[in-house]
Amino acid sequence: MLSIKELAARYNNSFSVADFRLQPTGLYQPMEHIMAIPGKRIRPLLLLIACDTFGGEVQQAMGAAHAMELFHNFSLVHDDIMDDATLRRGITTVHEKFGLNAGVLSGDALFAYAYKYLAESPEALLPSLFRVFTKAAIEILEGQQMDMDFEQRLDVTVDEYLKMIGYKTSVLLACSLQTGAIIGGASEADQARLYDFGLKLGLSFQIKDDWLDTFGDNEKVGKKVGGDIIQNKKTLLLITLLLEAGADDRAELLKLFAEEDEAKKVTGVKALYAKYQISEKALAKADALYNEALQSLADISIPDDRKANLYTMAQMIRDRDF
Amino acid sequence: MLSIKELAARYNNSFSVADFRLQPTGLYQPMEHIMAIPGKRIRPLLLLIACDTFGGEVQQAMGAAHAMELFHNFSLVHDDIMDDATLRRGITTVHEKFGLNAGVLSGDALFAYAYKYLAESPEALLPSLFRVFTKAAIEILEGQQMDMDFEQRLDVTVDEYLKMIGYKTSVLLACSLQTGAIIGGASEADQARLYDFGLKLGLSFQIKDDWLDTFGDNEKVGKKVGGDIIQNKKTLLLITLLLEAGADDRAELLKLFAEEDEAKKVTGVKALYAKYQISEKALAKADALYNEALQSLADISIPDDRKANLYTMAQMIRDRDF
Numbered sequence: 001m002l003s004i005k006e007l008a009a010r011y012n013n014s015f016s017v018a019d020f021r022l023q024p025t026g027l028y029q030p031m032e033h034i035m036a037i038p039g040k041r042i043r044p045l046l047l048l049i050a051c052d053t054f055g056g057e058v059q060q061a062m063g064a065a066h067a068m069e070l071f072h073n074f075s076l077v078h079d080d081i082m083d084d085a086t087l088r089r090g091i092t093t094v095h096e097k098f099g100l101n102a103g104v105l106s107g108d109a110l111f112a113y114a115y116k117y118l119a120e121s122p123e124a125l126l127p128s129l130f131r132v133f134t135k136a137a138i139e140i141l142e143g144q145q146m147d148m149d150f151e152q153r154l155d156v157t158v159d160e161y162l163k164m165i166g167y168k169t170s171v172l173l174a175c176s177l178q179t180g181a182i183i184g185g186a187s188e189a190d191q192a193r194l195y196d197f198g199l200k201l202g203l204s205f206q207i208k209d210d211w212l213d214t215f216g217d218n219e220k221v222g223k224k225v226g227g228d229i230i231q232n233k234k235t236l237l238l239i240t241l242l243l244e245a246g247a248d249d250r251a252e253l254l255k256l257f258a259e260e261d262e263a264k265k266v267t268g269v270k271a272l273y274a275k276y277q278i279s280e281k282a283l284a285k286a287d288a289l290y291n292e293a294l295q296s297l298a299d300i301s302i303p304d305d306r307k308a309n310l311y312t313m314a315q316m317i318r319d320r321d322f
Numbered sequence: 323m324l325s326i327k328e329l330a331a332r333y334n335n336s337f338s339v340a341d342f343r344l345q346p347t348g349l350y351q352p353m354e355h356i357m358a359i360p361g362k363r364i365r366p367l368l369l370l371i372a373c374d375t376f377g378g379e380v381q382q383a384m385g386a387a388h389a390m391e392l393f394h395n396f397s398l399v400h401d402d403i404m405d406d407a408t409l410r411r412g413i414t415t416v417h418e419k420f421g422l423n424a425g426v427l428s429g430d431a432l433f434a435y436a437y438k439y440l441a442e443s444p445e446a447l448l449p450s451l452f453r454v455f456t457k458a459a460i461e462i463l464e465g466q467q468m469d470m471d472f473e474q475r476l477d478v479t480v481d482e483y484l485k486m487i488g489y490k491t492s493v494l495l496a497c498s499l500q501t502g503a504i505i506g507g508a509s510e511a512d513q514a515r516l517y518d519f520g521l522k523l524g525l526s527f528q529i530k531d532d533w534l535d536t537f538g539d540n541e542k543v544g545k546k547v548g549g550d551i552i553q554n555k556k557t558l559l560l561i562t563l564l565l566e567a568g569a570d571d572r573a574e575l576l577k578l579f580a581e582e583d584e585a586k587k588v589t590g591v592k593a594l595y596a597k598y599q600i601s602e603k604a605l606a607k608a609d610a611l612y613n614e615a616l617q618s619l620a621d622i623s624i625p626d627d628r629k630a631n632l633y634t635m636a637q638m639i640r641d642r643d644f
Contacts, residue, residue, distance in 0.1 A: 027467035078430060082423040101404040104426060105467055108400060111433060112459040119453050127448040131441050137434040145349035145427055 002058065004309055007048045011041060014062050015069075030098045030106035031113075034073045037091050042317070043068035043176040049309045050180025050194060054302065061183040063120025064129065068176045070117060071133075074110035075140060075172075077103055082148065111137075125182055132182070136175035143167025150234045154242060154254075161239050162203060170202025186300075193296045197310070200293035205317055207286040210235035214270065215279050226266035232257050236285065237278050238269075244276050290318055324380065326631055329370045333363060336384050337391075352420045352428035353435075356395045359413050364639070365390035365498040371631045372502025372516060376624065383505040385442025386451065390498045392439060393455075396432035397462060397494075399425055404470065433459075447504055454504070458497035465489025472556045476564060476576075483561050484525060492524025508622075515618045519632070522615035527639055529608040532557035536592065537601050548588035554579050558607065559600050560591075566598050612640055 002010075020028040020035065044065030051061040079085075080093040081103045087093060095103030114133075121129050146164040150156050177198040181191045213228045214237055228235050245253060249272055256272075259265040273279055297310055315321070324332075342350040342357065366387035373383040401407075402415040403425045409415060417425030436455075443451050468486040472478050499520040503513045535550045536559055550557050567575060571594055578594075581587040595601055619632055637643070 024464060024467045024471055026471050027464055078426050081426055101470060104400050104403055104429075105463060107426075108430075108433065109460065109463045111430065112456060112463060115437065115452065115456045116460065119449070119456060123449050126452065127441070127445050130437065130448065130452055134434060134437045134441060138431065138438065141427060141431045141434060142346060142349055145346045148423060149346055149348050 001306065001309070002052050004045070004049065004312060007052065007058065007309075008041065008045055010058060011044045011048060011062070011065055015066050026098075026102065027106055027109055030077075030094045030102045031073075031110055033097060034077055034088075034094050034106075034110070035070075037089055039089075041069060043072055043172055046173060046198065046313060047176040047180035049313060050177045050186075051184040052180075053306055053310060054181055054184030054186045054190070055306075056180070056184030060122055061180055063117040064179050064183060065176075067114040067118035067133065068172060068179070070110050070114040071137065071140075072172060074107050074114065075144070077107035077110065079144060081107075082144070121183060128182055129179060132175060132178055136171045139167045139171045143169070143171070153234075156234055156239050156242075158236065158239060158243070161234070161236055165206045166199060166203055169206050170199045173202045174198030190300050190302070193300045194310075196296040197293050197300075197314075200289045200296065201314055201317060204286045204289035204293060207236050207282055207289065208318070210237055211279065211282045211286065214273070226262070226270075229266050229269045230262050236282050237273060240281055241269075241272055241276055241278050244278075245272065249275065290314075323628065323631070324374050326367070326371065326634060329374065329380065329631075330363065330367055332380060333366045333370060333384070333387055337388050348420075348424065349428055349431055352399075352416045352424045353395075353432055355419060356399055356410075356416050356428075356432070357391075359411055361411075363391060365394055365494055368495060368520065368635060369498040369502035371635060372499045372508075373506040374502075375628055375632060376503055376506030376508045376512070377628075378502070378506030382444055383502055385439040386501050386505060387498075389436040389440035389455065390494060390501070392432050392436040393459065393462075394494060396429050396436065397466070399429035399432065401466060403429075404466070443505060450504055451501060454497060454500055458493045461489045461493045465491070465493070475556075478556055478561050478564075480558065480561060480565070483556070483558055487528045488521055488525055491528050492521045495524045496520030512622045512624070515622045516632075518618040519615050519622075519636075522611045522618065523636055523639055526608045526611035526615060529558050529604055529611065530640070532559055533601065533604045533608065536595070548584070548592075551588050551591045552584050558604050559595060562603055563591075563594055563598055563600050567594065571597065612636075 020032045022028045047065045047068055048058050048061055052058050076088065077094045080088060081095045081100065085093050086096045093103075094106060098106070115130075118129060118133055119126065143164055143166070146160070147168055150161070150164060174195045175198075178191050178195040181194045186194065210228065213235070214226060216225055227233075228238070232238070241253065242250070253269065253272055256265055256268045259268065293314060294311075297307060297314065298304075300307065342354045344350045369387045369390055370380050370383055374380050398410065399416045402410060403417045403422065407415050408418045415425075416428060420428070437452075440451060440455055441448065465486055465488070468482070469490055472483070472486060496517040497520075500513050500517040503516045508516065532550065535557070536548060538547055549555075550560070554560070563575065564572070575591065575594055578587055578590045581590065615636060616633075619629060619636065620626075622629065
């Protein structure tokens with residue numbers, strides 16, 4: 001079994017943004033720009049770990065690993081257009097730097113290149129790899145639409161929210177893990193368990209992310225605490241409050257949505273969160289999902305010592321330690 | 323062998339826009355809108371004809387046929403964003419009707435669904451089908467970028483132009499034919515001949531399209547003759563003139579680019595076209611490519627009577643008789 005560090009190094013050594021120094025530059029420069037933004041490369045890493053966990057040959061999974069990173073970057077480029085975002089990790093977004101047309105077209109090309117790299121996987125596995133990946137791609141696009149739809153709604157249920165963040169953020173983690181497992185030779189039952197592990201882990205991560213935005217340590221989070229409250233963002237916290245608040249508190253909350261004094265708004269919404277124990281409920285949900293993720297990992301029918309890297313990754317993702 | 327009419331009917335009966343009546347509607351309604359615009363469905367038809375020509379089972383090619391139509395519509399939706407087009411065949415474009423975000427995201431989903439339907443093809447053929455399709459997808463996106471790049475340039479060569487329109491418009495025809503041939507069991511050599519047939523036929527069609535815009539019969543073309551001239555569009559006609567015109571005529575042409583009187587502009591550019599026999603040269607190029615297409619078809623190693631539908635399609639496409 002290879003170490004996480006070794007697997008990360010192998011991925012990073014296998015691909016370079018220079019792979020895109022092709023013609024026409026108007027198409028490939030924006031792709032190079034987004035791929036050059038330093039990132040955690042968490043999806044390819046999970047894929048390679050999964051492959052290695054089941055005793056697979058990591059080199060055979062390298063194209064698929066890159067496919068996940070390319071698809072992830074495709075979704076970032078197009079999401080940034082839809083969110084009208086100008087910065088990503090402090091770097092100018094593609095459509096902001098190169099224009100809308102470049103954002104649309106280079107995103108499309110990242111999507112197409114994901115399939116090109118996926119096709120480097122072992123021939124006999126391609127049909128199932130393509131199906132798993134395409135299913136994930138469609139769900140991720142559906143998740144993005146749900147996210148946009150929820151901005152206009154006040155009656156989003158917890159189940160709807162979990163489905164949305166599951167699709168939008170967890171499915172690609174789960175797909176990466178399943179893909180690695182397929183290439184590693186895992187049984188279908190173990191593939192499904194690993195997929196479930198990734199899905200629950202991603203959900204737990206996202207809920208904790210929502211929690212940190214409101215209740216986290218300003219400096220550790222690295223962004224302004226309360227940003228979600230100021231934007232009326234439909235997080236699990238806000239959705240739970242909307243569902244549980246009595247009539248008066250709900251009216252108060254709706255008034256706070258329009259409050260222009262940001263400090264007053266954050267204090268007001270946090271007071272309502274405290275009254276309904278929203279912080280505790282969200283943390284409990286995140287913990288429960290994390291434990292379900294670990295249970296799925298425990299259920300996988302290989303010796304526990306082979307699962308060490310996956311347990312470590314679960315902890316690192318939970319503790320944001322990467 | 324099935325008739326062209328029968329094959330078209332089978333395709334049209336196999337798929338319905340209602341296939342997209344899924345949640346979230348914000349994603350699927352725009353897809354339904356574009357797919358419901360009546361069209362010639364030329365790509366799926368060519369695919370089914372190719373499959374049938376080589377004695378393949380047409381039903382096995384139906385998913386791949388639909389994949390080509392979905393991909394074509396994906397490229398229309400995103401190209402309409404890039405061209406800022408408000409109408410397509412007299413119907414409001416997706417981003418105009420549903421907004422930019424819906425245009426971006428539903429286009430992405432059409433692309434993903436193309437892969438989903440392609441995956442319905444016979445299992446053993448999927449690796450090669452996915453590779454052929456992904457190669458075409460990347461070339462088509464490169465072609466769109468080249469087309470946008472050429473708008474800013476005055477030194478586009480004929481070879482560059484042919485590569486651009488080949489990528490942008492012919493490759494998907496060629497890919498459709500090759501895909502049908504693969505499913506029909508054609509040899510690799512015959513697949514390549516059929517691909518070449520589609521590529522040359524598409525190029526010939528596009529050049530004739532450019533010619534018709536300037537020299538065609540107003541009523542037959544169904545749009546204002548001279549539109550390309552008014553927009554300074556880099557057609558084969560204009561590119562040839564830019565390459566061949568003497569210094570004085572070139573200066574005159576560059577002046578005409580800025581001419582605001584449309585009638586004067588069209589007359590002026592057409593006078594230069596006449597001086598350099600641009601019309602004759604473009605028609606000769608279209609004819610030569612058409613004949614090369616027929617030669618590739620003739621080279622395919624099956625009896626000529628089995629190629630009847632392909633010969634008919636070539637004629638119909640040349641004569642715009644569909």
